[in-house]
């Protein structure tokens with residue numbers, strides 16, 4: 001990279017909630033800025049006024065912040081090239097459009113939709129790819145005047161030159177396009193609103209972008225954009241087009257495969273750390289092969305040369321696995337605090353913070369989504385315990401069930417409720433007694449656990465007994481014996 005300060009951007013269109021694909025593009029731009037001591041800018045591309053909604057703009061802000069991709073300049077924080085929202089920049093586009101018009105790089109086109117449709121139909125009949133004929137390129141001032149008098153409002157089209165366009169993409173390598181296949185494209189609509197290809201270039205010039213990192217679905221736009229840079233006499237930034245993110249069945253990732261919006265993943269209980277780690281691996285690979293990395297570690301290791309030009313598969317299972325890893329490894333104070341967001345239906349004041357941490361510590365092991373914690377800990381909070389039907393019928397109602405519970409009730413008088421270690425020892429001896437009678441230790445414990453939690457699996461039994469305390473344990477055992 002040359003010594004100019006790196007400036008990169010994420011430029012979402014707020015016509016929906018922030019998509020994972022856009023989040024990944026944001027991440028790569030963010031990482032490029034961090035790695036190179038540059039600036040990462042958020043620009044809201046809201047020229048499509050009909051599809052833009054404030055709730056989507058808010059969702060973009062919230063989602064990017066949730067996964068830690070805070071921007072250096074943007075609509076809300078300002079910056080030297082404000083405004084950063086395209087709908088507030090219409091005057092700027094007009095000025096640039098006028099320049100292109102004055103210098104002959106663009107021209108007014110008065111063709112109606114019907115005329116364009118007819119051109120398209122003709123192309124289909126002749127079995128050739130359609131491109132605009134360019135018939136308005138050479139209209140005389142008089143002809144334009146006449147069309148204006150008829151009430152026609154022109155669009156502005158870029159006059160595409162002949163020849164080939166070559167550019168070096170940092171990910172895809174040398175790319176070449178035949179401009180003969182590119183028709184004169186619209187840069188300003190008749191209502192004065194710029195098209196994407198034009199607005200994006202004007203903004204990237206004005207905001208001094210050095211690198212454009214984005215999905216390869218934009219590659220076909222790039223020659224058009226480079227033509228505009230050239231026409232405006234501006235320096236062309238470096239392009240890096242990354243392969244797309246596909247669904248496990250290799251089709252385009254869509255809602256039918258699962259969540260696609262960052263906010264949905266977060267709401268489902270994915271941890272931002274896990275999510276951002278996972279999406280980093282969709283198109284980037286760590287130099288040491290070690291996949292589990294924090295955002296800071298990824299930023300240190302990041303290099304555009306390690307971005308992949310091929311597509312990546314969004315493996316939901318892998319994301320879940322990774323999320324489980326983060327749930328198990330984050331500090332217990334931290335994960336307990338985050339878990340609280342999913343436990344709002346419970347009266348958490350029943351327990352001290354220390355006890356809550358014990359509860360979470362002993363239940364987080366098999367969980368892959370933090371939202372699952374709600375069900376995982378339910379028996380710590382329920383006044384009326386929910387008991388699984390098969391636990392009732394196959395375990396508690398049996399003669400052995402009654403016998404074990406009767407003995408356990410007696411043990412409760414001696415149990416050291418405030419010492420988890422000691423409880424384990426006492427239970428070991430308890431199991432031993434039944435073992436001598438030929439009852440497997442596992443079976444004995446199913447009965448005890450079934451009575452206290454209503455299930456056969458769950459948290460460490462010592463923690464459960466200790467945290468619930470004598471009164472509740474005894475009460476639950478008595479109720480189970482009465483089933």
Ligand code: GLU
Pocket residue numbers: 011012013045200213214218
């Ligand atoms: N608004 C465009 C999009 O959301 C930006 C593309 C670009 O980065 O140039 O796809």
